[in-house]
Amino acid sequence: MNQAGADPTPGGRRRWRELLPVALSGLCAGGVATVLILILGYVAAQGFRAISIPFLTQLPHPVGIAGGGVANGIVGSLIIVGLAALMAFPVGLLTGIFLATYGRGPGANLIRFLCDVLASIPSIAIGLFAYTLLVQPFGHFSAISASFAFAVLMMPLIIRTTEQAMRGVPYEVREAALALGASEYHATRRFVLPVAWPGVITGLMLALARITGETAPLLFTAFGSQFWELNPANPMAELSLQIFTYAISPYKEWHEQAWGGALILILSVFALSAYARLRLRRNISYL
Amino acid sequence: MDQNNLMTDPAGIETATAQSRARMRQHAAESAGWGGYPDRLAAKLFVSAMYLACGIFLALVIGLFLELLLNSLPSIRAFGLSFLWSSSWDPVASKFGALPFIYGTVVSSTVAIVLAGAIGVLAAIYLAEFSPDWVSTPLGFLIELLAAVPSVVYGLWGLFVLAPIIRNILGPFLQHGLGFLPLFTGPIYGVGMLAAVLILALMIVPTVAAISRDVIAAVPQTQREAMLALGATRWEVIRRVVLPTARIGIFGACILALGRAIGETIATTMVIGNRPVISASLFAPGYTLSSVIANEFTEATTTVYLSALVELGLLLFIVSMIVNGLARLLLWSIVRPAK
Amino acid sequence: MRSSFRVLRDRSLVLSLLAVVGLVIAGWGSAGAGIQLTGAGSTFDYPFFSRAFYNYSQQHDGVTVNYQSIGSGGGIQQFIAKTIDFGASDVPMNADELSHAGAPVLQIPVTLGGAAIAYNIPGIPSGLRLTRENIAEIFLGNIVNWKDPAIQKNNSALKLPDLPIVVAHRSDGSGTSYIFTDFLSAVSPAWKQKVGVGKSVQWPVGVGGKGNEGVAGLVSQTPGAIGYVELAYVLQNQTTYALVQNKAGSYVYPAIATVKSAAATKPNVSATDFSIVDAAGANSYPISGYSWVILYQNPTDPARGAALKALMNWLVTTGQATAEAVSYVPLPENVQQQAVQVLEQMKTS
Numbered sequence: 015m016n017q018a019g020a021d022p023t024p025g026g027r028r029r030w031r032e033l034l035p036v037a038l039s040g041l042c043a044g045g046v047a048t049v050l051i052l053i054l055g056y057v058a059a060q061g062f063r064a065i066s067i068p069f070l071t072q073l074p075h076p077v078g079i080a081g082g083g084v085a086n087g088i089v090g091s092l093i094i095v096g097l098a099a100l101m102a103f104p105v106g107l108l109t110g111i112f113l114a115t116y117g118r119g120p121g122a123n124l125i126r127f128l129c130d131v132l133a134s135i136p137s138i139a140i141g142l143f144a145y146t147l148l149v150q151p152f153g154h155f156s157a158i159s160a161s162f163a164f165a166v167l168m169m170p171l172i173i174r175t176t177e178q179a180m181r182g183v184p185y186e187v188r189e190a191a192l193a194l195g196a197s198e199y200h201a202t203r204r205f206v207l208p209v210a211w212p213g214v215i216t217g218l219m220l221a222l223a224r225i226t227g228e229t230a231p232l233l234f235t236a237f238g239s240q241f242w243e244l245n246p247a248n249p250m251a252e253l254s255l256q257i258f259t260y261a262i263s264p265y266k267e268w269h270e271q272a273w274g275g276a277l278i279l280i281l282s283v284f285a286l287s288a289y290a291r292l293r294l295r296r297n298i299s300y301l
Numbered sequence: 302m303d304q305n306n307l308m309t310d311p312a313g314i315e316t317a318t319a320q321s322r323a324r325m326r327q328h329a330a331e332s333a334g335w336g337g338y339p340d341r342l343a344a345k346l347f348v349s350a351m352y353l354a355c356g357i358f359l360a361l362v363i364g365l366f367l368e369l370l371l372n373s374l375p376s377i378r379a380f381g382l383s384f385l386w387s388s389s390w391d392p393v394a395s396k397f398g399a400l401p402f403i404y405g406t407v408v409s410s411t412v413a414i415v416l417a418g419a420i421g422v423l424a425a426i427y428l429a430e431f432s433p434d435w436v437s438t439p440l441g442f443l444i445e446l447l448a449a450v451p452s453v454v455y456g457l458w459g460l461f462v463l464a465p466i467i468r469n470i471l472g473p474f475l476q477h478g479l480g481f482l483p484l485f486t487g488p489i490y491g492v493g494m495l496a497a498v499l500i501l502a503l504m505i506v507p508t509v510a511a512i513s514r515d516v517i518a519a520v521p522q523t524q525r526e527a528m529l530a531l532g533a534t535r536w537e538v539i540r541r542v543v544l545p546t547a548r549i550g551i552f553g554a555c556i557l558a559l560g561r562a563i564g565e566t567i568a569t570t571m572v573i574g575n576r577p578v579i580s581a582s583l584f585a586p587g588y589t590l591s592s593v594i595a596n597e598f599t600e601a602t603t604t605v606y607l608s609a610l611v612e613l614g615l616l617l618f619i620v621s622m623i624v625n626g627l628a629r630l631l632l633w634s635i636v637r638p639a640k
Numbered sequence: 641m642r643s644s645f646r647v648l649r650d651r652s653l654v655l656s657l658l659a660v661v662g663l664v665i666a667g668w669g670s671a672g673a674g675i676q677l678t679g680a681g682s683t684f685d686y687p688f689f690s691r692a693f694y695n696y697s698q699q700h701d702g703v704t705v706n707y708q709s710i711g712s713g714g715g716i717q718q719f720i721a722k723t724i725d726f727g728a729s730d731v732p733m734n735a736d737e738l739s740h741a742g743a744p745v746l747q748i749p750v751t752l753g754g755a756a757i758a759y760n761i762p763g764i765p766s767g768l769r770l771t772r773e774n775i776a777e778i779f780l781g782n783i784v785n786w787k788d789p790a791i792q793k794n795n796s797a798l799k800l801p802d803l804p805i806v807v808a809h810r811s812d813g814s815g816t817s818y819i820f821t822d823f824l825s826a827v828s829p830a831w832k833q834k835v836g837v838g839k840s841v842q843w844p845v846g847v848g849g850k851g852n853e854g855v856a857g858l859v860s861q862t863p864g865a866i867g868y869v870e871l872a873y874v875l876q877n878q879t880t881y882a883l884v885q886n887k888a889g890s891y892v893y894p895a896i897a898t899v900k901s902a903a904a905t906k907p908n909v910s911a912t913d914f915s916i917v918d919a920a921g922a923n924s925y926p927i928s929g930y931s932w933v934i935l936y937q938n939p940t941d942p943a944r945g946a947a948l949k950a951l952m953n954w955l956v957t958t959g960q961a962t963a964e965a966v967s968y969v970p971l972p973e974n975v976q977q978q979a980v981q982v983l984e985q986m987k988t989s
Contacts, residue, residue: 028534035536039427042420046506047443053450053458076690077966108354125355127625128362133560134621135365136591138598139614142372143365154678154723166361173358174557175512178550182519195327199344213515220448220511227451230566230595237680238708240690249678249706258453258567259709262851263687264873264967276454283449287442392813393836456850460857468862490806491861492847567850575811575848586847592811596850599711600813600839602737607717 057277064274074240074256077265084275086242087253091279093244094157094236094252095225098164103218106169110176110214111202117177125173133170140166141231149235157243157250160236167228168221175220179213180206219287226283229258253279369615376608384612390577392597397609399616401577405587406620409494409569410562413501417562418555420502421509425551428510429517430539441514448507456571459500464491464572471495472584483581490574495583497573501565505558512557516550517543549632556628563621566591590617674702675947681715681728683851684815684870685931688751688968689728692959696951703947712815712839719934725948727934730815731839732911744937746986747911748979749930750955752903752969755820756874756881756894757927758859759866761786763801768882769794769891772918772926775884776828778805778866780835781845786864794885808858808867811848813839819929820868823917827926868927871899872967886926887918898925899969907974928969938987945988952983 068081075082113122141163148159183206191201207214232238237249238256253275260272376384380397387398424444428437468491479485520543528538544551574586575596590613601607679689686709693705710718712729719727720740732747757775759768770778774791777783783790786800810817818839825832835841849855852873859865860879871894874881883891892898902924903909906916909930918926933952939945956979960970971979 028537032534032536035426035539036431039423039431043424043427043432043440043444043510046420046424046447046503046510047440049503050443050447050450052462053447053454056458056462057450057454074690076692076694077687078691079694105354105357108351109358112351112355121355125358127622127629128359130556130560130625130628131618131621132362132365133557134563134624135618136564136566136594136614138566138591138595139369139611139617140365142611142614143368146368147364149723150721153721166365169358169361170560171557174553175515178512178516178553181550182516184521195325197340197344199347200340203347213519216511216515219445220508223445223448223507224561226449227453229451229453233599233710233714237678237706237710239706241676241704241706249708254451254453257451259686261453261457262683262853264852264870264876265687266876268687276451279451280446280449280454284446287445287449389842391842392840393838393842457853460854461861465861488804490847492849492858570811570850571854575850576843576846588848596812596848597840598713600713602713602716602733 054280057273057280061270061273061275061277064270065277069271069274070278073242074251077263077268080267082271084251084253084256084271084278086239086251087256087275088278090157090236090239090243090251091226091253093246094160094164094250095222097158097161097246098168098225099218099222101161102165102168102172102221105165106172106217106221107176107214109169110173110217111180111207113173113177114180115198115202117181126177129170129173132166136230137163137167137228138230138233141234144231145234155235155237155249157236157246157248160232160250160252161246163231163235164225164228167225167231171221171224172214172217175217176210176214179210179217182213183209222286223283226279227254229254366615366618369611369618373608373612373615375604376612379605380609384609385616388577388579390593392601392606395603395605397606399590399613401579402588402590402593402613403616403620404579405494405573405577405589406563406591406617407624409497409501409573409587409589410559410624412498413505413562414555414559416498416502417505417509417558421506421554421558422513422551424506424510425513425517426539429514430535430543441511445507445511447503448511450504452504452565452567453571455500455504455568459496459568459572460492463499464496467491467493467496467499476584484583487580487582487584489584490586492572492574492586493584494573494580494587497569497587497589498583500568500572501562504565504568505561508558508561509551509554512554513547513551516547516554519550520546548635552628552632556625559624559628560621563617563624564591566595570595590614590620674704675944676704676706677726677944677948677951678724679705679707679715679726679728679933680710680718680724681934682712682730682815682931683709684712684730684753685709685728685751687872687966688963691966692955692962693951695962696954696959700950703951705951711813713813716934725935725939725944726952728931729934730929730931731818732914732932733934741936746935746937746982747932748935748952748956748982749909749914749971749975750933750979751931751960751963752899752928752971753816753819753931754871754894754899754902754925754928754969755816755823755868756871756879757866757884758856758869758874758879758881760859760861760863760880761801761803762863764798765880767795767798769885770882771885772823772827772887776824776831779807779809779824779843779845780828780831781807794891803864806858806862806865807843807846808849808855808862808865809843809846810852810855810868811850814851815839815929815931816852816868816870817841819917820927822915822929823927826915826918871895871969875967884926886922886924887920888922888924890922892923892925894925894927896964896967896969898923899928900972902926902928903930903969903975904972907972907978909975909978935983935986937985942988945986949983949986949988953980956980956983 069083071085072083144159144163188201188206191205232252232255236252239249239251243250257272257275260268384399386400388400389396389398428441468489472489475485524542525538528542569589570592576586577588594610598610689707697704715727715729718724787802821837825837849858852870855867856869859867885891901921902916902919905919905921916928956976963970
């Protein structure tokens with residue numbers, strides 16, 4: 015390895031040059047995390063008063079009638095986001111696998127390009143698209159159209175991170191599988207994909223985080239509701255929409271409920287990410 | 302069949318080797334339990350499903366573009382190309398022009414991605430390389446959590462916390478020190494381009510950091526060990542081996558984050574001042590394409606007004622295509638010479 | 641390697657996915673009891689409607705109302721697209737919009753509101769007086785400092801500081817902006833010619849805030865700022881607001897009583913003649929306006945049509961009693977009667 019007797023520890027200037035990047039990058043990471051804690055603290059300070067069992071289980075009350083909650087918004091969000099994930103994940107996963115496997119052709123480049131373009135379209139334009147496709151022809155708002163808008167929003171992230179994750183798997187893994195006689199499909203499904211799975215889940219988490227808190231597309235699709243609604247073909251309440259409506263209203267009690275709702279939203283994505291990290295992510299040391 | 306290869310493979314050695322390799326693979330597959338009918342069927346279905354998924358995706362994007370185009374037609378017919386360089390936005394007189402919004406979108410997202418890219422990649426390096434496990438897991442998690450904060454919360458936080466900081470502390474500080482630059486001239490409202498840039502950067506940092514961290518972590522350990530064995534410091538390993546290998550993935554993360562910045566609506570509109578002017582100063586208020594769509598779409602009622610707003614959406618699509626196209630060209634120019 | 645898809649065998653994940661599917665199936669099969677009417681539009685009306693419709697549902701079994709605030713323009717768009725039963729707008733539909741509707745439309749006033757002038761001058765917590773011309777000149781950008789003699793003239797009791805004026809306006813299209821610009825056009829020919837009336841206009845000066853919260857936030861955070869905010873917002877949030885001089889010369893506060901006075905000066909309000917800004921009368925607040933509900937004269941579904949008619953009849957009469965509790969201004973008696981008469985034209989059999 016090294017010359018007999020020579021000390022491999024870098025001395026003098028090289029050592030200091032090592033310190034600066036560590037400090038700088040640590041500062042960046044720490045700084046970003048600190049800002050998050052500040053924002054979370056702000057939301058918590060504004061909203062913790064609103065959180066209570068009634069808040070989580072009751073329907074919204076109109077102004078002037080104390081209490082009320084966001085229960086239908088929570089359930090509605092679960093349904094809408096769940097359906098969106100069911101729509102977006104298979105399509106996104108398969109397209110990402112396509113890009114990783116057959117990455118070099120013009121078709122693949124076109125898909126990648128369009129992916130990035132789609133990621134920049136404001137959510138309100140996508141909401142309008144969903145409106146034209148799924149609301150106007152049927153003559154009424156529905157949760158399904160909102161899920162569709164959300165699915166379109168999620169897709170670029172899922173596609174790109176799936177491709178990234180699969181490319182991150184060392185090529186030896188795939189080659190070993192092929193050498194053992196596996197078909198392209200088997201090599202992907204049983205060898206490459208499991209190794210890439212944590213990255214794929216990161217993509218799904220980022221995509222879910224992206225759409226929680228989106229309000230604009232819901233204005234023309236899910237529409238919102240003050241009542242219990244489980245039928246996705248009808249208008250449905252959604253938490254981020256309720257937060258937005260309350261936040262721009264004149265009433266202090268609604269403002270408080272808006273912050274409470276925002277706190278719930280953040281905490282649920284927190285819980286979702288934690289679950290994904292703990293159960294699905296494994297640290298794999300590569301060869 | 303041997304006739305076809307007479308020129309390249311006269312003795313038929315390659316063909317024979319290929320055939321024997323295929324036989325070996327089939328034998329291996331059979332003994333491993335693969336290759337039977339269900340597996341072959343599954344393989345075919347998978348390939349079809351893959352192509353179907355790609356087709357669905359393409360259909361969605363093209364459909365979106367067509368729909369935007371169709372709904373912009375009244376406005377295109379009314380204003381033509383002058384829409385692109387006209388600066389007036391007057392709903393009462395029905396005169397619409399997109400230039401201030403294009404400027405606002407391009408400036409805010411470009412500066413935001415430069416900031417977020419630098420900070421995000423540095424943070425990712427720290428998470429993936431320098432920090433011990435007990436730090437990197439919770440810290441990385443916290444950073445990813447920033448992506449979960451709803452835009453309206455960012456907007457409100459920006460309005461009530463960040464804008465006062467800019468107006469009272471950061472703004473005067475910058476103006477005092479760097480006031481000779483046109484970037485830092487003019488009255489400081491608190492809200493304005495600077496506030497929007499900072500909020501946008503904050504919103505897209507998690508995307509850059511999370512994806513970059515995964516990409517950096519995926520660089521094979523063998524590469525690092527080779528450098529370390531040669532006596533390099535950790536930073537030198539990163540600079541010479543890890544970053545060049547991860548370069549493309551990091552770039553992809555930045556593009557994705559840039560897309561988010563271009564399309565961000567609610568947070569931007571709450572802190573950017575919403576004034577359709579073009580100004581060199583970061584302290585001045587501005588307006589972006591997505592903000593004006595979000596602000597005025599639900600209240601617009603005349604056909605031309607609505608259509609002008611949709612045309613802004615179409616412009617957003619095109620701006621995004623141009624920005625991404627340029628980024629790709631940049632990427633090709635970096636990657637190609639390396640080969 | 642097979643363990644990679646352990647996730648599919650992961651019981652908790654499978655259970656939660658099944659729960660979602662179960663909810664959806666249950667929802668699909670559930671039939672709604674009674675009638676749920678849908679309405680959309682003005683964000684201004686939303687708090688009043690939420691309270692009023694809640695009371696209505698308590699008293700009338702079997703009818704619920706789902707009203708969502710997507711903006712007046714959005715309400716009109718959805719009304720024309722027939723995806724909702726009724727629309728609500730701060731500005732009635734004009735002839736162009738009515739032609740798109742394709743069927744006869746009825747428009748009734750349902751509530752009143754006003755725009756208060758909020759300000760932030762350190763050292764002056766209340767009592768600022770502004771004439772109508774002051775406001776117009778400030779928003780035109782002609783008066784740029786609080787020390788200007790034109791403002792000082794009306795405020796002899798106060799010491800106005802040497803502070804630049806920061807104008808804040810709504811960036812999103814809104815009925816409040818419409819009322820405010822209508823007022824400015826009425827009191828300032830320069831404004832009328834240069835800018836005009838609208839829910840969104842090309843503001844000569846100022847920064848735009850999103851929603852009432854945005855403008856109020858800007859004003860409260862920026863020393864020297866001035867902006868216009870909905871009456872209900874101001875009453876609920878203890879914002880600092882100014883006295884405005886009306887046409888009769890007296891300085892009035894924005895309040896339920898003063899807006900009501902303004903409305904009373906114009907008993908015959910209709911969808912084509914609805915402006916009540918700059919009203920005569922010693923106690924009238926000059927920046928006031930109505931908000932409207934839009935209905936089809938011949939609803940296609942008789943049962944829904946009848947329910948809708950009953951709801952609206954209630955809203956413009958008994959329902960007005962809920963307005964003041966949520967800082968909204970009830971309709972004057974004569975306007976209520978007019979609305980009922982318009983509703984009579986609705987055919988529900």
